[in-house]
Amino acid sequence: QKEVEQDPGPLSVPEGAIVSLNCTYSNSAFQYFMWYRQYSRKGPELLMYTYSSGNKEDGRFTAQVDKSSKYISLFIRDSQPSDSATYLCAMRGPPLQGAQKLVFGQGTRLTINP
Amino acid sequence: NAGVTQTPKFRVLKTGQSMTLLCAQDMNHEYMYWYRQDPGMGLRLIHYSVGEGTTAKGEVPDGYNVSRLKKQNFLLGLESAAPSQTSVYFCASSRTVNYGYTFGSGTRLTVV
Numbered sequence: 001q002k003e004v005e006q007d008p009g010p011l012s013v014p015e016g017a018i019v020s021l022n023c024t025y026s027n028s029a030f031q032y033f034m035w036y037r038q039y040s041r042k043g044p045e046l047l048m049y050t051y052s053s054g055n056k057e058d059g060r061f062t063a064q065v066d067k068s069s070k071y072i073s074l075f076i077r078d079s080q081p082s083d084s085a086t087y088l089c090a091m092r093g094p095p096l097q098g099a100q101k102l103v104f105g106q107g108t109r110l111t112i113n114p
Numbered sequence: 115n116a117g118v119t120q121t122p123k124f125r126v127l128k129t130g131q132s133m134t135l136l137c138a139q140d141m142n143h144e145y146m147y148w149y150r151q152d153p154g155m156g157l158r159l160i161h162y163s164v165g166e167g168t169t170a171k172g173e174v175p176d177g178y179n180v181s182r183l184k185k186q187n188f189l190l191g192l193e194s195a196a197p198s199q200t201s202v203y204f205c206a207s208s209r210t211v212n213y214g215y216t217f218g219s220g221t222r223l224t225v226v
Contacts, residue, residue, distance in 0.1 A: 008154070034214055043118075043204055043217030044157075088157070101172070102215065106156040 006105030019076040029093035036088045120218035127195045135190040137205030146188040150201040
């Protein structure tokens with residue numbers, strides 16, 4: 001079983017829709033949760049960074065963490081064609097041997113149709 | 115501010131050839147990482163470094179070597195390339211353990 005599970009999609013929605021992207025994880029030691037966005041043929045870029053449970057909002061994006069269920073979500077409101085990308089969740093536990101070692105989900109490929 | 119720069123961007127190797135991928139960052143970050151990204155497998159950590167002169171193995175280190183002689187550079191070497199090493203390679207860096215990663219734009223490697 002993978003430590004982090006993410007539905008690879010692909011997911012296709014119309015412009016303006018609310019998008020929900022999700023990841024589940026098995027390691028209860030994970031404390032820090034991130035979402036990265038990766039455009040085609042580019043490197044991932046950090047989108048959201050949260051610690052512990054709860055919600056964090058940044059513009060049209062909301063990251064949600066439910067540690068009791070080992071479940072994290074990213075919501076995109078008023079989705080735009082420019083949001084079309086692959087979204088990767090990532091998480092880590094306490095520093096190990098001095099380095100933060102992120103564990104990534106497979107990534108969900110999202111397309112927003114005009 | 116260039117961030118994380120990877121060279122080359124593309125490369126085709128024959129089985130058994132060797133090559134070195136270069137990663138350079140200009141953000142004075144302590145930590146640097148090499149990942150490979152394959153369809154259906156996500157990002158997998160190959161090797162990482164917690165500072166100049168240090169290296170450590172990640173999840174899939176076999177067939178790769180690394181060096182961090184200068185703080186700003188992290189080199190990934192393939193001594194004898196195999197078709198299984200066909201992948202997209204990403205370098206990343208972070209300031210400390212409490213920061214997210216900054217990724218480079220990747221190197222697309224094909225081994226034939």
